[in-house]
Amino acid sequence: MLWSASAGVALASDGPRPSTPVDWVNTFIGTGGTGAEYGGTMPFVSTPFGMTNWTAQTRQNRISVSSYEYDDRYIQGFIGTHQPAIWMGDYGYVTLMPEIGNINYAPEARRLPFTHKDETSTPYYYAVTMGTDAASRIHAQMTATDHAGYLRFTYPSGAKASVLVEATRPGIKGFISIDAARHEITGYNPDRMDAHLGPLALSHFKGYFVVRFKQPFAAAKVYEGVLTWPDRHDVQGNNVGAFATFDTRRDNTVDVQVGTSFISIAQARANLDAEMPNWNFDALRDALKATWNQKLGIATIEGASDDQRRIFYTGLYHALLYPKLFSEHGRYYSAFDDTVHDGTSYTAYSIWDIFRAENSLLTIFAPERINGMVQALLQDYREGGWMPKWPNPSYTNIMIGTHADSLVAEAISKGFKGFDWQLAYQAVYKDAMTPPDGDTTRRWFDREPHTPYEARAGLTYARQLGYIPADKISESASSTQEEAYDDYAVAQVAKAVGKTDDYRFFMQRSTSYRNLFNPRRGFMQARNADGSWASPDDGWTEGDQWVYLFAALHDVPGVVRLLGGPQAAAAKLDEHFNGGHNRHDNEPSHHYGYLYDYTGQPWKAQARVREIARDAYSDTVDGVLGNEDCGQMSAWYIFTAMGFYPLNPASAHYVIGSPLFTRVTLNLPNGKRFDITAANNSSQNVYIQSVTLNGQALDEPLISYAQIEAGGTLAFVMGPKPSHWAAHWHPQALP
Incomplete structure (x- = not known):
């Protein structure tokens, strides 16, 4: 589907009405905004969970800078990237750029102007025409497979046409080689932008590539x-890099296939041979479109506006990109022991974010991936000593807690058996x-360079x-509460493997969050080692005392009792929302709208989640209120649209909100069908x-x-006024 821009808003073109789910995806949602606190997304051409994503590069990416920013007006190249989020770095990337006339290596010199009206962007196909006049305009197209990209560049007839292959940037030592007989440029890039954040020095890490051209080189x-x-x-x-020039007198189109690997150049070539055995761009594009339609088509919706449809299916697209595949046809490079193994692997788990809803969404939309994703975390544990917090692709020590415990517990609670439960218990x-x-x-400051693996900082105390005492450990109050939830998750794994005494121990320890409740103030509060209040x-992580009052996801009834009961807790929530303390742009607030279900006032949950969905999401380039964070922001919207949310993910239960549409049908991968209907639903009829x-x-x-x-x-x-449905629900603590 074509997308054009007007006043900074991404709008559908005047073409035919979309007929398949992928046609509703607006890849520009989240690509524009102010500063770094915007969606941070990129218009990726990629398979679901693809190892390498392909996008136009409007700026050189780094930690806090994405490759594509909607307001930019020049394209510097087309990058095969592994950067999963704006606050994470890229690694092992490769960039190509078509040029006319003299070769320019520097991004500022080689860049070409473009306008959004000359772009076509979908998950399966991207095209753009760059340049200022007929003699300098180049038409570029892209499609992709799991480990490879197919690029096609069309030049003005008779132009001196070249393709630049950038292996590394200034300060990065890499390698590149030309094999004219094979029409190939090969090499590697060892850059890991966030290598300084983890404890491991990976001497064998490299991003390998094979760039294969259909046309012979006139020079290189x-x-x-x-x-x-x-x-x-x-x-x-x-x-270092290379360039190849081509004779365009007979054919002014140059076809390029790029295989990527973290194992070797030979494996990059094998990936390319397996996934792109011939030069059929259209067939690959159509196959990728079919793949996205199959995945996105698990959900069909009725009663949604066009904007809501685009937000919904774009959210699914974003959610189904992560975690990223990190294995290559049965083998994988481990960024935890710096060697190659047999098996399946994944990376780019933004676990502090995605344990809340994104992972739960995948258990519904991509259950075939869950066993492999959990097994990948256990492989990381076996090879590096710990399950990671935020692998990219190795340990980065970003964020608090050990929420991989939640991912393991959720998989077990939902009956996934394709990984070693005993090994899982050892890890948690x-x-x-x-x-x-x-x-x-x-x-233990967040993002502190060159530290040992953090795990649960302050666990000794x-x-x-x-x-965890505030005068000893940073972010102590948030960590104490979030790790109480992690203890609950560990308890669920202990129960599943028959460790009854351990189950009781960790369930009891999961109530430790209560040690931070200050009854005089009515808030959680950090404490010092001597017991005094800080x-x-x-002591907070990306939040404050309001955001972390209800952080015990596993024991909301316990928090309600600490606050004086349902009525007092509801009043506190009213103060939270009415006082502007809810920060949906960051993950610790994502469950807050649903908390009214636990206070005897579920109609307030119904109104609040509708309000958040309306105000925090839009079909615009800045249509994600905060950083997308590997699908978590979108997962919240998708669950809310369906009418329920995984407030306590490890429990395998969902709390009810207020469905946005009149019908959502889930054509489940197991062959069953689950319908969510909402009679009389409308923007006014928000109450169940x-x-x-x-x-x-x-x-x-x-x-x-x-x-x-x-x-x-x-x-x-549904109806226009609150009802007493579920108002008398009395949940038990620690279900």
């Missing part, structure tokens, strides 16, 4: 820095019981005091009057994963 050269080496076919050094038990190296000699402003599940009255605002997977119908009746 390698370069290093600003120097070309006309008599050499390869070069190793800083800022180590998280819960083993302090990191130097635990009491560091404050937590085991002694029942909380400043109310200390009644709910039935398969014809039986549902009297509590809760459904399970098992009920969804069994198929059936969840039927809402």
Whole structure:
């Protein structure tokens, strides 16, 4: 589908109405905004969970800078990137750029102007025409497979046409080689932009590539820095690359296929041979379109506006990009022991974000991936000693807690059996019981360079005091509460493997968040090692005392009791929302709208989640309120649109909100069908009057994963005024 721009807003073109789910995707949602606190997305051409994503490069990416920014007016190249989020770095990337006339190596010199009216952007195909006049305009197209990209460049007839292949940037030592007989340029890029954040030095890490051209070279050269080496076919050094020129007198189109690998150049070539065995661009594009339609088509919706359809299907597209495949046809390079293994692997788990809803969404839309994704985390544990917090592709020590525990527990609670449960328990038990190296000699600041693996920072103190002290460890109050939830997750794994005593131990320890409740103030508050209260402003992670009042996802009823009961808790939530304390642009607030279900006022949950969905999401380039964070922001919207949300993911249950559409049909991968209907639904009729599940009255605002997977119908009746549906629900603590 074509997209054009008007006043900074991405709008559908005047073409035919979309007829398939992928045609509703607006890849520009989240690509524009102010500063770094915007969606940070890119208009990727990629398979679902693809290892390498392809996008036009409007600026050189780095940590806090994405390759594509909607307001830019020049394209510097087309990059095969692995950058998963704006606040993470890229690694092992490769860039190509078509040029006319003299070869320019520097991005500022080689860039070409473009306008959005000359762009076509979809998940399966991207095209753009660059340049200022007929003699300089180049038409570029892209499609992709899991490990490879297919680029096609069309030049003015008779132009001196070249393709630049940039292996590394200034300061990065890489390698490039030309094989004219094979029409190939090969090389590697060892850059890991966030390597300084983790404890591991990976001497064997490289992003390998094979760039294969359909047309023979008229000439080809390698370069290093600003120097070309006309008599050499390869070069190793800083800022290296190559270019090939082509005779366009008979054919002004140059076809390029790029295989990528983290194993070797030979494996990059094998990936390319396996995934692009011939030069059929249209067939690959059509196959990728079919793949996206199959995945996005798991959900069909009725009663949505065009804007809502674009937000919904774009959200699914974003969610189905992560975690990223990191194995290559049965083998993978491990960024945890720096060697190659047999098996399947994934990376780019933004776990502090995605454990809340994104992972739960994948258990519904991509259950065939879950066993491999959990097994990948266990391989990381086996090869590196710990499950990671935020692999990219190795340890980065970003964010707090050990929420991989939640991903493991959720998979087990939902019945996934394709990984070693005993090994899983070893991994989560180590998280819960083993302090990191130097635990009491560091404050463990987030993104602190060159530290040991952090795991649960301050666990030594937590085991002694029942909380992490603010005068010893940074972000202590948030960590104490989030790790109480992690203990709940560990308890679920212990129960599943028959460790009854451990189950009881961790369930009891999961109540430790209560040690931070200050009854005089009515808030959670950091404490010092001597038991005294720290400043109310200390100890938080991307939040404050309002955001972290209800952080015990596993024990909301316990928090309600601490606050004085349902009525008092509801009043606190009213103050939270009315006082402007809800920050949906960041993940710790994502469950807040649903908390009213636990206070005897579910109609307020219904109104709040509708309000958030309306205000925080739009079909615009800045249509994601905060960073997309590997699908979490979108996962919230998709669940809310369906009418339920995984407030406690490890429990395998969902709390009820207010469905946005009159019908959502889930054509589940297991062959079953789950319908969510909402009679009388509208923007005014936000309140639930009644709910039935398969014809039986549902009297509590809760459904399970098992009920969804069994198929059936969840039927809402909506109205314009609050009802007493589920108002008398009395949830038990720690279900």
